[in-house]
Amino acid sequence: MSALLDALTRVPPLLASHVLLSAAALLLGIAISLPLAIWSARNATVARVALGFASLVQTVPSLALLALFYPLLLSLSALVGGGIPALGFLPSLIALTLYALLPILRNAVAGLQGLDPAVSQAADAVGMTPAQKLRLVEAPLAAPVVVAGIRTAAVWTIGAATLSTTVGQPSLGDLIFAGLQTQNWALVLAGCVSAAALALAVDALIGGIEQGIRARRRWLWIASAALLVAGTALATAPLWPRGGGGDRTVVVGAKNFSEQYILARLIGDRLTRAGYTVTYRDGLGSALVFGALAGGDIDVYVDYAGTIWANEMKRSDVPERTKMVADIGAWTKSTHGVGLVGTLGFENAYAFAMKAEPARRQRIASLDDLVKAAPGLTLGSDLEFLERPEWAAVKRAYPLRFARTTPYSPTFMYRALQSGKADVISAFSSDGRIAADKLTVLTDPRHAIPGYDAILMVAPARANDARFAAALRPLVGRIPVEAMRTANYQVDRDTDKQTPEAAARWLASKIGL
Known part of the structure; x- marks a missing residue:
């Protein structure tokens, strides 16, 4: 029960962001769809093109549509000299607006085209202009059908908005994704129930507007609309400006696994003690998070040397770890203005692991030994590994040909190994489940996998901020891998699970902060 109560305390600010995003996307969708529907109702060619495009958008998975706008906005920002955010609210707004178009547009066109021709002829006979006919005759008669389309779009938008977490926009999806990753089902339940309750409430209120218009009960649709507006305002109250903040408001980024959630809270605690107001952007993918930092969408996060080396710098050589970190710091500063505060003291490298008995x-x-056995084995990986340069480097060094490769979220990857669904996994060297599950970590004699020192990185706007750096510098070189493994396992274990916040507090105490 305490876990559920803790999860529920995290709902209000995320609900506020979710409502704001959904409402903005729905309103923008209405603003685009209604004029387009009026034009389409009078022009068959426009109708075919508009409805065809809106239908095509629906065939694109919502997660893919959200991700698509990151590189597009990034390129556009570079083209105009910066200033266009590629993460967070803007890409989410564009994607969800496109998703909202079809039901509104289709219903509006159907409502206008389905009017009795005699009504239109009567309006023409009394000398109404096209604008008067639309305002006084067509719009009132088509309104119930149009509102029904808006009602459908609202529910779709609220549901799809949970996926905006993946592009750095806070939403109720934060709870769902974090809960799935850490197997904290209270978080998943809180996120799902909140999103469902929001969708049902909005559906009921817009349904009241629809029914009021259809039955010509003015009081009903006005009351429903008033409640909808009031509810939206109340739900977004946590986002209302309260003054203060300024450059002391900090956004801490995190990727989508337990260690990142813990380290983000550890960083956030340090900054809070230094007087900063801290918010979090959790669940960012490795392909997005560095760009978010360089673009100023987040202020600080922890990455790993090998990830920057391979993914951002496009390097395939494997130098000594200290030199790699130094080269990364010089490169990030010169090319993006990003500051590297230092290493945290531990490494979280990719490491191929098997259950001890089958390995023996x-x-x-x-990995040399694995080459011979691979054709009869299944590789389980995290969701990114098979598309990363590190996997390409491993395949170049070792001619691995597995019978099958299956991606999982990190938590379920370990479960797949234990259940026999996978024979080998691309594990993480700082993961406490390696020791807890008594796994055998395979050596890399050809040094295909680069070093993965955890490195603390800050945005260009913070790179020369001495006060900001002073708050973070006590973390440098302070975290031994054993302590990180223990903290990770506190969150990942099946029983007596801790929240990332609790694990971060334990870790801070363990390292004397």
């Missing part, structure tokens, strides 16, 4: 039985201790 098949005499597999290294």
